[in-house]
Amino acid sequence: MNQINIKLIFRNLWKDKTTSAINIIGFAFSISICLIIAVYVLHETSYDKFHGNYDKIYRVINAEKDQAQVDYTIKDEILKKIPEVENYCHLLLRESNAPIQYKKQIVSVNYTASVDNNFFEIFSFPLLYGNPKAPFGDNNNSLAISESLSLKLFGNQNPVGEKVFVFNQNEYTVSAVFKDFPKRSSINADIIRNETYEVSKNSESHCENGKCEYKRNIFLTINNKADVDIVIEKVNTQLALEDKFLKKVRLQPFKDIYLYNDTHNNALKQGNLKLIKLLSSIALITLLLASINYINLSIAQYKKRIKEVGLRKTMGASQRILIKSFLAESIIVTVISIILACIITSFGLSFFNSIFNLHVNISELIKPIYLIIMALFILFLGLVNGLFPAIIITSFNPIHLFQKRLGKIGDNYVLKNVLTTFQFTVSVVLIICVITIFKQLSFVKHVDLGFKDSYLLKLTTYRVTRLDVLKEELLQSPFIISAGYSSGIPGEINWGKDAGLDAIDYDRSVSVIGADENIIKTFDFEILAGRDFLNTERERVCLINETAMKKFGWNSWQDKRFVRGEKSDGLQVVGLIKDFHFGSMYDEIEPIVVSFDDHQKSFLTVKLQGNNIAEAMDYIKETWNKIEPNVPINYAFYDTWFDSMYKKEEQLAKMVSVFAILAIAISCLGIFGQAILNTSNRIKEIGIRKVNGAESKEIVSLLNRMFLRWILLSLFIGIPVSNYAMNKWLENFAYKTELSWWIFALAGVLALGIALLTVSFQSWKAATRNPVEALRYE
Numbered sequence: 001m002n003q004i005n006i007k008l009i010f011r012n013l014w015k016d017k018t019t020s021a022i023n024i025i026g027f028a029f030s031i032s033i034c035l036i037i038a039v040y041v042l043h044e045t046s047y048d049k050f051h052g053n054y055d056k057i058y059r060v061i062n063a064e065k066d067q068a069q070v071d072y073t074i075k076d077e078i079l080k081k082i083p084e085v086e087n088y089c090h091l092l093l094r095e096s097n098a099p100i101q102y103k104k105q106i107v108s109v110n111y112t113a114s115v116d117n118n119f120f121e122i123f124s125f126p127l128l129y130g131n132p133k134a135p136f137g138d139n140n141n142s143l144a145i146s147e148s149l150s151l152k153l154f155g156n157q158n159p160v161g162e163k164v165f166v167f168n169q170n171e172y173t174v175s176a177v178f179k180d181f182p183k184r185s186s187i188n189a190d191i192i193r194n195e196t197y198e199v200s201k202n203s204e205s206h207c208e209n210g211k212c213e214y215k216r217n218i219f220l221t222i223n224n225k226a227d228v229d230i231v232i233e234k235v236n237t238q239l240a241l242e243d244k245f246l247k248k249v250r251l252q253p254f255k256d257i258y259l260y261n262d263t264h265n266n267a268l269k270q271g272n273l274k275l276i277k278l279l280s281s282i283a284l285i286t287l288l289l290a291s292i293n294y295i296n297l298s299i300a301q302y303k304k305r306i307k308e309v310g311l312r313k314t315m316g317a318s319q320r321i322l323i324k325s326f327l328a329e330s331i332i333v334t335v336i337s338i339i340l341a342c343i344i345t346s347f348g349l350s351f352f353n354s355i356f357n358l359h360v361n362i363s364e365l366i367k368p369i370y371l372i373i374m375a376l377f378i379l380f381l382g383l384v385n386g387l388f389p390a391i392i393i394t395s396f397n398p399i400h401l402f403q404k405r406l407g408k409i410g411d412n413y414v415l416k417n418v419l420t421t422f423q424f425t426v427s428v429v430l431i432i433c434v435i436t437i438f439k440q441l442s443f444v445k446h447v448d449l450g451f452k453d454s455y456l457l458k459l460t461t462y463r464v465t466r467l468d469v470l471k472e473e474l475l476q477s478p479f480i481i482s483a484g485y486s487s488g489i490p491g492e493i494n495w496g497k498d499a500g501l502d503a504i505d506y507d508r509s510v511s512v513i514g515a516d517e518n519i520i521k522t523f524d525f526e527i528l529a530g531r532d533f534l535n536t537e538r539e540r541v542c543l544i545n546e547t548a549m550k551k552f553g554w555n556s557w558q559d560k561r562f563v564r565g566e567k568s569d570g571l572q573v574v575g576l577i578k579d580f581h582f583g584s585m586y587d588e589i590e591p592i593v594v595s596f597d598d599h600q601k602s603f604l605t606v607k608l609q610g611n612n613i614a615e616a617m618d619y620i621k622e623t624w625n626k627i628e629p630n631v632p633i634n635y636a637f638y639d640t641w642f643d644s645m646y647k648k649e650e651q652l653a654k655m656v657s658v659f660a661i662l663a664i665a666i667s668c669l670g671i672f673g674q675a676i677l678n679t680s681n682r683i684k685e686i687g688i689r690k691v692n693g694a695e696s697k698e699i700v701s702l703l704n705r706m707f708l709r710w711i712l713l714s715l716f717i718g719i720p721v722s723n724y725a726m727n728k729w730l731e732n733f734a735y736k737t738e739l740s741w742w743i744f745a746l747a748g749v750l751a752l753g754i755a756l757l758t759v760s761f762q763s764w765k766a767a768t769r770n771p772v773e774a775l776r777y778e
Helices: 006-015 017-045 074-081 147-154 228-240 254-260 273-300 302-314 319-356 368-394 398-403 415-446 467-475 519-523 546-552 613-627 638-644 647-680 683-691 696-730 741-767 771-775
Strands: 057-062 085-102 105-115 127-129 142-146 163-166 170-178 191-194 204-208 211-222 249-253 456-460 480-486 496-498 509-515 527-530 541-545 571-577 592-596 603-608 635-637
Touching: 006 017, 006 319, 017 254, 017 273, 017 319, 017 647, 057 074, 057 254, 074 085, 074 211, 074 228, 085 147, 105 147, 127 147, 142 147, 147 170, 170 191, 228 249, 249 254, 254 273, 273 368, 273 415, 273 647, 319 368, 415 647, 415 696, 415 741, 456 613, 456 638, 467 480, 467 603, 467 613, 480 519, 480 613, 509 519, 519 603, 541 546, 546 571, 546 592, 571 592, 603 613, 635 638, 647 696, 647 741, 683 696, 696 741
Parallel strands: 105 191, 142 170, 509 592, 541 571
Antiparallel strands: 057 211, 057 249, 085 105, 085 163, 085 211, 127 170, 142 191, 163 170, 204 211, 456 603, 456 635, 480 509, 480 603, 496 509, 527 571, 541 592
């Protein structure tokens, strides 16, 4: 009797199948949640680690404006005068529809980049064809393409030296083919254009006194032995000696960009650190809930095990051996749970990937270091979960077994109420979080944007040659109400100018949309004062929004001018338009100028009749293909496009909802365990009450009453906690919903309903039991 009896452990598990099943299933699902989240976290934290220079790469940041793009001309001075800097490159990423044509074949790609030769030295993107030391050679009009794009255009042949057209106008020579960028790369492109010798003048963003600033991402590799702070100080000292736009910089580690970026104008792919933290918290909470379940159910079953323990003690087994036996049982339950969890995870990951549009795989965990961690995790979990119940159950004197002086261990289990209150609190917090996230998501999708986005279509017209013909042809359709060109649109405004003349005190760049005479009526922008453009005023007038007038410090828009360029006397302000959202709800509405200037016709916005969408779309596609047969059409409805800005929030809502439901289900198992504990210790009391005339509903009410106290306490704790957490989350939005009282009331009702449904089953079972069975031996 002094040894751990494995057969006896399995016999006990089989004997009490209900309790064993609850423990194993609860653990299996909680561990499965942990594994899925662990795989996701490992996936997200492994971005960009394939680069050989991963720890040496830094990006130059404009410290004054926290902007990720700076004037590219500073890189030469940095390399010459800062010896700690080993190499540099510049990068400009664009996400836009870019058609590339080879002979009669056209392929459209979504991501393009402009770089210099050093780009391939700093980043580990291997070339399949071309010169690794000078991928672009000495040809200004050269480009590198991805392996997949090369296969589409050229098949298996080497395309180096072939001529292609990009945007259907510019001819380039293919000088290199690079291996497709890994999925876990924050940099993504299928076409990389050469900017080794000359930066494109199309990217000019700010000119002053004859000097122009060309903004790029500037990356440096710094010697591992160098002190980065000293390098920053040297760079800033050098900048102070020169008359440049950039006055102060800081260096951002490349390894921080994907998850820890805090800059503006970041074109690189970015993860969601807050989601990782939230999911990690949910994983720990669900595991803690499962552990609480095990402890509660183990204590709840003490009377079924007490005779076994007493007999083993009488036969000479020490408390230490008995504790080891209970710990072994806990470890076995944990091992079985993990095996089941792995099976659940293999199926769960497919579901996880499909609903969240991810590509994570359990193979992430099949590495020696993670397998060792998992083995230690099993041991630790088994020991922690089994230790407390083992001490409680094995601590009594076996003489008391025969004297019937065991008492009510469950009633003396002080931690029981704390653990159950914690479970209720978790449920309340999760319910409030889920409701708030969905409420905010609904708010941002249905808020008044300041223009009517229904039946509004945007067509991307970069490099389209017959723009006016296209517009006039479309306006011939009875399905189209209006159409207008512009350089920018709500959601994609890239042109900024410094405010000047009467707005000279305003020291920030102002967003500007160059537009034709139809754009105001196409968007249904509301003109609060003044008038729309007149055909005779091209390049001479503009309208401003309410925020611009406030920020400029103007009391009136009348007789005011806005600077258009350093050689211009500005644009006459002819009207004031109502503020409209031209970004996501994360950002406040900023000053904006709509100028009557349609030179840069990047977008054509079309307003459709609401009752013939299918016919209108067919007509638009037909007309486009007739006028621009060599340019793939790229369109999107504004309402759908604006909704896509909140993909992260939708992903967050889905993830939190799924894992919250699972966590609440696991919590219900713990509450069910408490109900078992409560009723099993009061069986004889219930029998006596029934013999004395108590009705079943009175017994159910009696047994449920104690849970009401815990629910009220959990609401008292959970509401402030969730209120604080959700307020912090809502701070990310400039425009947000309110945490209404009904959210907390609904969470309380749901938590109460879930708890009472869970508990009432066991309470009713005990209340309807024949009292003779409970009092048989009294």
